[in-house]
Amino acid sequence: MKPVEQLVQRWQQMIHYFGSGQRTLMLAAYAMISTALVEFILFHRQLPPERFYVVIVLLSVLLSLNAVWERLQQRWGNAIADRVFFSTSSIIFLAANYIGLDAGWTFLPFLLFVIASQAIVGLGVWRGLGVSLLLYLGWCGVLWLRGVPLIQIVVQAPSIALGLIFVLIFSIVAARLVEQTARAERLAAELQSVNVALAAAREREVELAAAEERVRLAREIHDGLGHHLTALNVQLQAAARLLNRDPERAAQALAICREEAQAALNEVRQSVAVMRNAPVNGRPLPEVIAKLVADFKRVSPLHVQFVVEGEIGELPLTVAMALYRAVQEGLTNAQKHGQGTTVTVRLIGEVGQVRLEVVNDGPPAPPVAETGFGLAGLRERAARLGGTLHAEPLPAGGFRLAMVVPHVQTEEKPYDPHSVGR
Template identity: 40%
Template sequence: MFKLRQMTFDVETKGRLSLLIVVVIGYLVTFLGAFSSDGYQGTLSETVLALLLGVVYVLLEWYDEAYFHRLPGPGGKALYFGVQIGLIYAIQWLIGPGGVWLVSLPLAATAVYWLSPLWRWPVYAAILFGMFVSLGLRYGYWESAVFFAISVSPAIFFVVIFAEQGVRERTARHRAEELTAELAAANRQLSAYALQAEELAITQERNRLAREIHDNLGHYLTVVNVQIAAAKVLLGSDTERAVAALDKAQALTQEGLGAVRQSVAALRESPLGQRPLPEALADLVRQSNNTGIVTEMAVRGRPRQLTAAEQLTLYRVAQEGLTNVRKHARASRADLTLDFSSPEHVCLTIVDNGLGREREGTGFGLLGIRERVHALGGEVWVETAVNQGFSLAARIPTADEEETG
């Protein structure tokens, strides 16, 4: 931004300085031409006055921007150009033609910078008319005055074209500065949004990690606890069955350790592996049966391909539901249903015949289920009552309705 502004200042300063140098050259040409000929009619006082008026003219040209910042309205502009045109008239009247026409060029350029196209033309006309009138009245050379005004016109219009190009370039630079500022502001906003998104992603990842740990460890530890409790009961009366229960607990412990390692190594990997969802659910049902709860599974409709996210979500719902049956329900039976009957969604339901509750639970496991299902645009229902068992249902819209063979 700083470099762009610095470049703008340098370009504009050089252009203004060039025009003012033209004014100085015009004075030199005029005075040298006048004093080297016998036709100069001015006195010393007129010469000094012309020089002083020229200094005023140059100062007004150089500080035009400061002037228009103080008096930006139409009245201020009319006063400025009226005074400058009057100074040009007076200078030409005092020292004659020569190179004084060069003095008018900066004013033509200034009109381009500060006036609308409609109001520039009166300034151009006034400059040319002043040359014609001042020369005609002072020296009486009316025909020469007409020719002089006509011959100077191309130079004025050349400066006008040059100034208009400068205005376009200045406008483009200012627009570039504005765009740079807007882009910088947008970049700051994007950086802030990126930070917020990063913080949100970290929070979501923490929640996902907590769900993974709860779902994995909660499932295995519950089953292991049931097997150990069964072994304690059978240890004195049926050693063989007690050992079998402990063997199952040991196997589940090893599976649990493997699941933990898998979660730590790659949290995004699905516990289903390459298995289809019904097969993975059947494995959960088998583990539930091993705890002594009669658990059956039914698949309705024709199974179809689901996305990895859909399969993982339904698997976690089933895992959490069966874990809760073992931990809280005191049920003797549980039924798991995977329903593909609707072409628009798939539904998983777990119903047990346990004690039930007065109201649905608010534990982390159920919260995790809701978060998973809602993330896919699905819904979760819980129905329960005291001594009426517990029913958990999750329904998610399917992204791919193509049936598998």
């Protein structure tokens, strides 16, 4: 690492370390206490040695106490460490002022500002104000105990009081700023964790949609293409057995094989036409269904019309996917089993829910038997979303597939076939 990069990294680490209000005040406390210590050593040597050196020891202890304050909080907890710190600092401040009081000017009273600021940030505004007031009154008491004339106390005390008021106001603002910064950082961390959870949920949702699509494709292959391929295999075996014994019947079997192969090819083309659209992903559902219907009409002789009624709005991905798959299933079943000429797809926006209907005009049909995978999968989708699916023949002829799901996605429920309307 280059020296400039090392310097920048150290500077960033220092800024991060002193980013909290307590650490910033510690830095200011080091400067103030060090200044008081140097000033006392340089300008108060006339004091008796027993007073001079005691004050130096007290200021050194106060400086050391600030250095270990954070470690005490980590070891004892904030409540106990703060109680020990402020009680000890207050005693040292009053003792140093009592012992070091001289006829000349001294920097010792200004240490009150440091302790008051630390009390505001460390103990809170009201408790900090209480500690500051007690220290100020204690300092005035020290002057009185040391025999300072009352008139001199009255003259000197207001200047310290004004300075203390300014420091307290500044400290309160700084404490509020620290609280706001900590709250903003906490909210940012919570927001980041929520975003991570949402991204993970979105990824799981997409994976679930892909898995369900694979299951649907397997069902389609099993129900449609598998049937034709099974029949084709049976006829090929029959043709192979009859080829030498009965060429005419073998030719008939081969003709059936060609028909089954063509039917299988048509099945594949129809399935691809219905399913080649990508799953719903950020596009309006009416637009996606309109494209699906248009693609289906190009490969199917059926006349298909798509109607949108009401306000659809933006739908959750799982809701839109369920409705999209219902359209696919309805079109595929109309092509395979409907025996009609017209299919109508309706997407209806209702209060709190969306309704989808796929209706064909085929001849009257018996009640649907859900032995295939398609309708069973749709019913499971609807049940998990808190909706319903109905697939039933119409009294006047034709068949209707209707799915109703809530407009806003609810917590997915486990599928219970006995609780879903038939």
